[in-house]
Amino acid sequence: MSSSATKSRSQPHAAGSEAAPTFFTDQQNLDLLQGLVGMLAVVIVLRALSQMLSLLAFPLVFVYATMTCPSMDSFDAKKELKRVLRGADLAENDPNKPRGFLGKTLAKVTATVTAELATGLGYEETLTPFAGAATLATLRVPAANMDLYWIGAFGKWRYLYQQEIPKNKAD
Numbered sequence: 460m461s462s463s464a465t466k467s468r469s470q471p472h473a474a475g476s477e478a479a480p481t482f483f484t485d486q487q488n489l490d491l492l493q494g495l496v497g498m499l500a501v502v503i504v505l506r507a508l509s510q511m512l513s514l515l516a517f518p519l520v521f522v523y524a525t526m527t528c529p530s531m532d533s534f535d536a537k538k539e540l541k542r543v544l545r546g547a548d549l550a551e552n553d554p555n556k557p558r559g560f561l562g563k564t565l566a567k568v569t570a571t572v573t574a575e576l577a578t579g580l581g582y583e584e585t586l587t588p589f590a591g592a593a594t595l596a597t598l599r600v601p602a603a604n605m606d607l608y609w610i611g612a613f614g615k616w617r618y619l620y621q622q623e624i625p626k627n628k629a630d
Contacts, residue, residue, distance in 0.1 A: 524592035529611040531586045534596050537578055539609060539616060544570035548618040577603040599624065 483491065542548060545566040546556050557566035580602040587595040593612040600607070601624065608619040 521590075521592055524612055525590070527612075527614040528592055528594060529614060529616060531588070531594060531611075534584075534586060534594075534609070534611060534616055536582065536584050536596075536598050537574055539596075539618070540578065540598060540600070540607065541567075541570045541574045543607060543618055543621065544573050573603075 545563075546553075550556070557563045577600045582601070583599040585597040585599075587597070589595065593610055596609040596611060596616065598607045598609075599605075604624050605621050606624055607621040609616050610619055611617075
């Protein structure tokens, strides 16, 4: 019996008698391949569109900036200086930002007095437009030894920073 069992196992199979197991039919494989190629084409088209939109975004932002740029006449140097001195532009978690009613009131009074004294002795205001889309405002207050900078863009004046007036090396 063992010899006949060996024979049946060693006999070659006839061609086509047992097909390899398939998970999909040929038509399903073709549909899957077409779907993958279609998804790849969609990804390529979307990527090209996003690059085109980013190229279009700059001119659109520029046009919007030129339409909403505040006028040079709207920059009020004393008002903006008072805002800086009272700490209105400081971050909420900044320890120098005044807190509470009393702190804010004292900061306003101090800022008003300081701004009036500093600007009463003279100041220099310079406005520099940038292609009509933004304006840089520079305020030099010699009495306070400060140069302050704002940018006017998108309908508002925003405080940038301040620095001490550089000393001349000849002095």
